[in-house]
Amino acid sequence: MKSSALNKVELSPKEYKSDITPVWCPGCGDYAVLNSVYKAISQLGLDPEQTVFVSGIGCSSRLPYFVDAYAMHTLHGRALPVAAGVKLGNPELEVICVGGDGDGLSIGGGHFPHTARKNTDITYIMMDNSVYGLTKCQVSPTSDEGMKTKTTPHGSFDNPINPIAFALTYGATFVAQAFAGKPKDCAEIIQKAIDHEGFSYVNILSPCPTFNSINTAASYKESTKPLPEGYTPDSRAKALEIAMGPEARDLMGIYFQERTPTLIEKIDGLIESQGGKGDFDIQKIADGYKV
Secondary structure (H helix, E strand, O other): OHHHHHHHHOOOOOHOOOOOOOOOOOHHHHHHHHHHHHHHHHHHHHOOHHEEEEEEOHHHHEEEEEEEEEEEOOOOOOOOHHHHHHHHHHHOOOOEEEEEHHHHHHHHOOOOOHHOOOOOOOOOEEOOOEEOOOOEEOOOOOOOOOOOOOOOOOOOOOOOOOHHHHHHHHHHOOOEEOHHHHHOHHHHHHHHHOOOOOEEEEEOOOOOOOOOOOHHHHHHHHEEEHHHOOOOOOHHHHHHHHOOOOOHEEEEEEEEOOOOOHHHHHHHHHHHOOOOOOOOOHHHHHHHOOO
């Protein structure tokens, strides 16, 4: 049982709303993601005083402002290491990292594998709109090949990154995908991700109606569907095979989940093996590094 489960509160989704009004464009998928977050944390009974949202830079990284909890709006691409630091500094906190595909897979792409492979007990919600929206329409790591933007006026030459396959190969112990336009399913997946002990990653297809006319809410409503009937998320190899398949972008649900020791559990095990926490004089230790 997660430590956060021991301090449950009874709050409705509306009671998790902050006093700040969201400022996304009309029709932005991030509104639906935010509502799904409200529902998920309400179902889990998260205590706002024990919950921290961490984000980088981008449209989706505004989300922490709209939740009545602690928040850290950090540098572009640096949300994951900050979130990991928060969790290591106070393991009792529930830490939820949010951001977009540009923030997390481009400038922040180097932090993703290491946070995942260490199995840091945080949740990473990525709102994937396949475009840089805040800077007014540039190609992103998940943009379709051929997509025209202000930085690719003749169409993108690049193959898009596969976030699900990346998370699986990086060693994430919970990997899922959802569509913002199916709020019930989205909230349920976010809830399970937060409740998971270990690093959980949720890729949410969150359409941008202003700068992406290809990956629209209408197209996703038509193309997205659940993972195959009878699928069980207990094999990383099987999950990766599906993630690398032709329909992966359209398949929603939990691809993989396993329970393995978290980074904090490993650290606690090391401390215990060395006789437990000692009574150290931190100032004396720090003085030893003076030159």
